Every structure is written in structure tokens, then in C-alpha cells.
Amino acid sequence: MASIDEKLRRAVVGVAGLGGLGSNVAAALARAGVGRLIIADFDMVEAANLNRQQYFLDQVGRPKVECTVENLRRINPAVLVEAHNERLTAANVPELFAAADVVAECFDRAQEKQMIVETVLARMSPKPIVSVSGLAGYGKSNAITTRRISPRLILIGDGQSGIDTEPILTAARVGIAASHQANAIIELLVDEIKASAP
Amino acid sequence: MDVLKINGKEKEFTAGQFPATLAELLEQLGVEAATVVAEVDGDIVERENFARTRLAPGGSIELVRFVPGG
Known part of the structure; x- marks a missing residue:
């Protein structure tokens, strides 16, 4: 029986997008000791991202993937x-x-x-996906929940607070959603997913 | 009266109002298909198949609606 640390070390997590969610999810998973992360984004760090995303002022103008690699290495070089x-x-x-x-x-x-x-559920069975809908705004911390919609789909968020309807995005509330997401992933990796060979 | 279970809640349809397809149901609910992932009786239905996915009374449907922000 693999220990929790061992299961996390052998795990591979895909992080699709490195904005407010992805940059924080990747950091939380690296701190937890997840062995391998596959990260993807096409964007550059902008000054306007710094209100909620896990980047630094001196990284503005550089690709998010490059900056995330750099930051993760500083957190946990073993990942x-x-x-x-x-x-x-x-x-x-x-x-x-x-x-x-x-x-x-x-x-x-x-x-x-x-x-x-849709792509993961329809074409990548049995892989699960942890998704987020509804994290904009401030306050209402406890409206953000983790729900299992079906065996392979876990949904985080309050389901309704979009950037189209809320006046602000905060590191605080986006961070709550990102932590729900990382925590749900750790739970899947430890309790449900059979670790691949070391 | 025909019933569909939508996100765990039973919804009743009066005669003639029962949606023939998943696309018709979304239209009735006023939900934009481009921001929805749908499962019918536990199976994922890809968006391009919404219009040809027929619904039967008693069916169970999960609709996940995405709002922007991340």
C-alpha cells in the first residue's frame, strides 16, 4: 500500500490555463509534492493579472508558462x-x-x-476532470462548493458569479476556488486513482 | 404529465411541451448551448449532438453551465 506522499509523488496532473486558478492550483500541487505537472497557457503575464494570479511584478511581459516553471522550481525543485x-x-x-x-x-x-x-469526458475516459464555474466577486466564501456531478466530473464554484455579472475579481475569492480545486485533485489522487508505476 | 429529472430536481412538462431533443430543452430553459456540458442518463453528450439527442420521459439530465472567470 503506497503512502500518501508516494501516491502524490507518482501522480501526473494536467493544468489547463495558468491564470487565477491555474497559477494557484499548480503552486498548491507543487507544495503538496505532486510529482509531475503538465501545464499549458498561451498568454503573457500582465500587470492587471497581479491582483489575483501567482506572478510577480518583474515577470510582467513574459509567457505565463515560463514564469510558472520558474516559480514552481523555487517552491519545489523536485516537481x-x-x-x-x-x-x-x-x-x-x-x-x-x-x-x-x-x-x-x-x-x-x-x-x-x-x-x-466535454473533450475530457467524451474522449479521454477514464480520466477525471475538476472544473470551476462561478468565482468572481468578493465575500460569499461559503457559496463556493465542491460537487461531484458524475463519476468523472467534479465542479467547484458557486455556479453563478461570472466576470460578466460581478464587479471585481479578487485573489481572495479566486484563491478559495483554486484551493477547492487543488484539494479535490489531491483527494482523487490519494483515494481513487491507482498510481502508475514509479 | 411527463417528467425529466434535471440536476436532481424533477421538472414537469404539460402535454405538448415535452422537449423532443436536448437542444429543445436548452432552448426552453434559455440556456446557451456553447457554455453547457450535458449528461443524459449518465452519458456525456457532445454539443454537436444536442439537436439529435432525443429525450424520453423519466430521463435524468445533468446540465453544467459555465460562467466566465478563472
Whole structure:
């Protein structure tokens, strides 16, 4: 029987998008000792991201994947990070995250969230996905929940607070959602997913 | 009266109002298909198949609606 640390060390997690969710989820998983992360984003760090994303002022203007690799290495150099500086589509998601035990959906746009959840559920069985809907705004901490929609889909969020309806995004509330997400992933890795060979 | 279980709650449809397909149900609910992942009786239905996925009374449907932000 593998110990919790061993299970996490042997685990591979895909992180799709490195904004407020992804940059924080990746950091939490690296701190937990997850062995390998496959991260993907096509964006650059902007000054406006620093209100909630896990980047630093001196990283503005550089690719998010590059900065995330750098930050994760400073947190835990034992984590293997496979970085993809590209836009994710229904065409490249299955191959890019083929090795992942679980995928974290960390996109911003609703249509992209839909795309990757649909793609993982329809074409990547038995891989689970942990997705987020509803994290904008402030306060209402306890409205953000973790729900198991079906065996392979876990949904975080309050289900309704979008950036289209809420006046603000905060590191505090986005961080609650990101921590729910990382925590749900750790639970899956420890309790449900059979560790691959070391 | 025909019933569908939507996200765990039973919804009744009066005669003639029962949606023939998943696409019709979303239209009735006023939900934009591009932001929804749907499971019918536990199986994922891809968005391109919403219009040809027929619904039967008593069916169980999970609709996950995504709002932007991340």
C-alpha cells in the first residue's frame, strides 16, 4: 500500500490555463509534492493579472508558462514540469494531457471551459476532470462548493458569479476556488486513482 | 404529465411541451448551448449532438453551465 506522499509523488496532473486558478492550483500541487505537472497557457503575464494570479511584478511581459516553471522550481525543485506555451483546443487536449491522471480546468472563458470538460469526458475516459464555474466577486466564501456531478466530473464554484455579472475579481475569492480545486485533485489522487508505476 | 429529472430536481412538462431533443430543452430553459456540458442518463453528450439527442420521459439530465472567470 503506497503512502500518501508516494501516491502524490507518482501522480501526473494536467493544468489547463495558468491564470487565477491555474497559477494557484499548480503552486498548491507543487507544495503538496505532486510529482509531475503538465501545464499549458498561451498568454503573457500582465500587470492587471497581479491582483489575483501567482506572478510577480518583474515577470510582467513574459509567457505565463515560463514564469510558472520558474516559480514552481523555487517552491519545489523536485516537481517535473512539462510546459506548453500554446492555446488548447479540442484537437490538442487529448494528446497533450494523455499522461495526466486528472485534468484541472483553469480557463477564463465559459466556451473554453465547456470545450475541455466535454473533450475530457467524451474522449479521454477514464480520466477525471475538476472544473470551476462561478468565482468572481468578493465575500460569499461559503457559496463556493465542491460537487461531484458524475463519476468523472467534479465542479467547484458557486455556479453563478461570472466576470460578466460581478464587479471585481479578487485573489481572495479566486484563491478559495483554486484551493477547492487543488484539494479535490489531491483527494482523487490519494483515494481513487491507482498510481502508475514509479 | 411527463417528467425529466434535471440536476436532481424533477421538472414537469404539460402535454405538448415535452422537449423532443436536448437542444429543445436548452432552448426552453434559455440556456446557451456553447457554455453547457450535458449528461443524459449518465452519458456525456457532445454539443454537436444536442439537436439529435432525443429525450424520453423519466430521463435524468445533468446540465453544467459555465460562467466566465478563472
